[in-house]
Amino acid sequence: MPSRRQFIKLGLISGTVLGTSRVLYGPFVASPIKNPYSYDFIFLKELDLKTLSQFAPVFLKGSLKDSSQVGAALKKVDHAILGLSQSSQDELCQLFDLLNLPIARRLLLGIWRDWEELSERELDTVLHSWRESSLALKRSAYLGLTELFCGSWYADPSTWSELGYEGPPEL
Amino acid sequence: MSFADPYQGKKWSILDASAFTENKTLEADIIIIGSGSGGGVCAEELSAKGYRVILVEEGPLKTSSDFKMLESEAYPELYQESAARLTKDKGIKILQGRNVGGGTTINWTTSFRTPPETLSHWRDKYQLENFTEEKLRRYFEKAERRVNIEKWQVEANQNNLKLKMGMEKLGLTAGVISRNVKDCYNLGYCGMGCPTNAKQSMLVTTIPAALENGATLIHHLNAFRLNFSGQKIAGLECRARDRRGNGYTGITLKLQAKHYILSGGAIGTPALLLRSNAPDPYDLLGKRTFLHPVSLSGALFKDPIEAYAGAPQVIYSDHFIYHPSQNMQESPGFKLEVPPIHPVILAGTAPFHGLKNRELMLNLNHFQTIISLIRDGFDERSVGGQVYLKGDGFAALDYPISDYLWRGIEKSYLAMAEIQFAAGAEKVFPLHNDAEFYQSWAQAKTAIPSLSKKILKAKLVSAHVMGGCPMHNSPSKGVLDQNSRHHHIENLSIIDGSCFPTSVGANPMQSILALAYRQVEILASAL
Numbered sequence A: 001m002p003s004r005r006q007f008i009k010l011g012l013i014s015g016t017v018l019g020t021s022r023v024l025y026g027p028f029v030a031s032p033i034k035n036p037y038s039y040d041f042i043f044l045k046e047l048d049l050k051t052l053s054q055f056a057p058v059f060l061k062g063s064l065k066d067s068s069q070v071g072a073a074l075k076k077v078d079h080a081i082l083g084l085s086q087s088s089q090d091e092l093c094q095l096f097d098l099l100n101l102p103i104a105r106r107l108l109l110g111i112w113r114d115w116e117e118l119s120e121r122e123l124d125t126v127l128h129s130w131r132e133s134s135l136a137l138k139r140s141a142y143l144g145l146t147e148l149f150c151g152s153w154y155a156d157p158s159t160w161s162e163l164g165y166e167g168p169p170e171l
Numbered sequence B: 001m002s003f004a005d006p007y008q009g010k011k012w013s014i015l016d017a018s019a020f021t022e023n024k025t026l027e028a029d030i031i032i033i034g035s036g037s038g039g040g041v042c043a044e045e046l047s048a049k050g051y052r053v054i055l056v057e058e059g060p061l062k063t064s065s066d067f068k069m070l071e072s073e074a075y076p077e078l079y080q081e082s083a084a085r086l087t088k089d090k091g092i093k094i095l096q097g098r099n100v101g102g103g104t105t106i107n108w109t110t111s112f113r114t115p116p117e118t119l120s121h122w123r124d125k126y127q128l129e130n131f132t133e134e135k136l137r138r139y140f141e142k143a144e145r146r147v148n149i150e151k152w153q154v155e156a157n158q159n160n161l162k163l164k165m166g167m168e169k170l171g172l173t174a175g176v177i178s179r180n181v182k183d184c185y186n187l188g189y190c191g192m193g194c195p196t197n198a199k200q201s202m203l204v205t206t207i208p209a210a211l212e213n214g215a216t217l218i219h220h221l222n223a224f225r226l227n228f229s230g231q232k233i234a235g236l237e238c239r240a241r242d243r244r245g246n247g248y249t250g251i252t253l254k255l256q257a258k259h260y261i262l263s264g265g266a267i268g269t270p271a272l273l274l275r276s277n278a279p280d281p282y283d284l285l286g287k288r289t290f291l292h293p294v295s296l297s298g299a300l301f302k303d304p305i306e307a308y309a310g311a312p313q314v315i316y317s318d319h320f321i322y323h324p325s326q327n328m329q330e331s332p333g334f335k336l337e338v339p340p341i342h343p344v345i346l347a348g349t350a351p352f353h354g355l356k357n358r359e360l361m362l363n364l365n366h367f368q369t370i371i372s373l374i375r376d377g378f379d380e381r382s383v384g385g386q387v388y389l390k391g392d393g394f395a396a397l398d399y400p401i402s403d404y405l406w407r408g409i410e411k412s413y414l415a416m417a418e419i420q421f422a423a424g425a426e427k428v429f430p431l432h433n434d435a436e437f438y439q440s441w442a443q444a445k446t447a448i449p450s451l452s453k454k455i456l457k458a459k460l461v462s463a464h465v466m467g468g469c470p471m472h473n474s475p476s477k478g479v480l481d482q483n484s485r486h487h488h489i490e491n492l493s494i495i496d497g498s499c500f501p502t503s504v505g506a507n508p509m510q511s512i513l514a515l516a517y518r519q520v521e522i523l524a525s526a527l
């Protein structure tokens, strides 16, 4: 059963690699971090923003009018994460670390280049491969991120009119 | 229009633990933990009998004037884990309430008595000989009167009507649901808290009555651990939640009473007992937790559906549970209903991203959905899940899906697709990573059996958590006796969805309300 062994190994690697990474990037603090957008982020760190800004246009293709809306999409994701339980937040930290750290990305996801070097189309292929993956870990990352990006996007009333949804009735 | 908020201008004893600045010790006759279906009924009944009651709730107190029918507010404020709670392997999403009123504040008002088939199974297999329709009738009726359960008279919305039409086209029967509402505006936002107070949840019925009787409600307060002395609970340690409700302020409360009732729901209650190292000599606690795992099938219709508007659940069918034509040996049965569909839920549940996700969203108004509630726990191949604690004492559920359940899920996709095509759907899409928008029943019928039977491929959800502290008259087979008294702890009752030895096989609220009326009546006469 090689797959099981691999899993255990992955578990160990991710445990140690990721365990140190949050220390390197600093603990979870609620003070605003430096970022290129006109928003304050509470959960997402600089590196998370850098990574996720590559993914936002792919998850929200067609919905984001242009790159100026990336910051807004990330802010919604940040806000959605704040409502989650501590343990889900911890898991997301680990996922983002895994995406951010070149070594973890290579070992666990088999992706050798930086996210910025991948075209939107290539990123889309990556997402599809997670979606179809035989590893539950990748499928859960895919579905979790889809829910975060796509779900939080439509929490905002400004997105409703093009859906033909008038919002809650006036009482 | 403005609706009278039952909590405004009242001099009730309501404490917000998130605002406490120092530790406290409080004392009462009876402490009830959790303010949902079970806790609400117990609070009213016992306070009416003159007992000094403290009702402890870890969620916030939100009332009709707070309910703005917005997903962005409702999920983080009123649901456990922002409506994003997942089973251990992340295979099933669990929706549960976390607020004063628990699940009843945000549920869809569908009300069924416990099915006779379920009661007879409980009598045969779990020695619950008093659980007959006849002996329970009085309690079902009491629940019906208290929360105004009546068959829905207004025409169903299109989302529901398509289920009815499809069933009729196939020559099968569908029924009309009873709802616990009074002067309902038919808005369709029950899942975000009813802004008109039409929904007769615990928030607007039993809890205000209990407060009027002098009960104390403490919200933003997590019951953390029970301390034991011999066979009895000596006290309860609680931790104040912070305002946002995800962390703790550091303030602790010690509560003491003669009797304790756990009504934290079928994850919260077993978890509290696990944290407390409660006696469990037969290793039963938190096991056999059931979910009615739900599979979903979406469909696009030419005519408008607008599944966000109108009473959410009005039509159901039990054909696939009880009809003799269904082979229950092979797979579990399932109940058919429809869910309300709002933008965040749809975009977040759709198993695809990018342009496909967007295209679906642009079709929001034409998207119809049927759900199948799998009847788990009635066969030895369906043993349910296990509540466990994460490192920090946080409650969680491990619920693996057996091959037997997967067969039921496959059967449900087939049934739902056939019904949707019969109702005139242009395309049908089982919510599953492997599925496509099928163009015809013939295509769906060939494709569905090859959808992989894997978690995180099939979208599965649950809004019905049941079991984990089952009743059984023998201490080696149940945590509780058939009156909900704990077998090993003298001053403890458990009265909520966790008491059931299997799933209910129907939406559980009314079963829990009726159970609570029965158990609390027996308890009061024993105290």
Ligand SMILES: Cc1cc2nc3c(=O)[nH]c(=O)nc-3n(C[C@H](O)[C@H](O)[C@H](O)COP(=O)(O)OP(=O)(O)OC[C@H]3O[C@@H](n4cnc5c(N)ncnc54)[C@H](O)[C@@H]3O)c2cc1C
Pocket: B033, B034, B035, B036, B037, B038, B039, B056, B057, B058, B059, B095, B096, B097, B098, B099, B100, B101, B102, B103, B104, B106, B107, B108, B109, B110, B111, B112, B191, B221, B222, B223, B224, B263, B264, B265, B266, B268, B269, B272, B313, B463, B464, B465, B495, B496, B497, B498, B506, B507, B508, B509, B510, B512
């Ligand atoms: C979206 C949704 C729709 C639903 N629709 C229907 C429907 O239409 N019909 C139907 O019959 N059922 C429906 N249900 C299910 C139904 O509401 C629940 O099964 C029922 O309310 C469960 O009752 P309970 O007493 O077991 O627990 P709950 O109602 O879940 O209440 C438990 C309460 O205890 C609190 N709690 C838990 N642990 C602790 C602790 N340690 N300390 C303090 N407080 C604690 C929780 O915050 C919660 O408020 C729905 C549920 C949801 C989420």
Ligand code: SF4
Pocket: B109, B181, B183, B184, B185, B186, B187, B188, B189, B190, B191, B193, B194, B195, B196, B197, B198, B199, B310, B311, B312
């Ligand atoms: S449909 Fe009725 S019960 Fe539900 S939110 Fe609207 S008014 Fe309230």
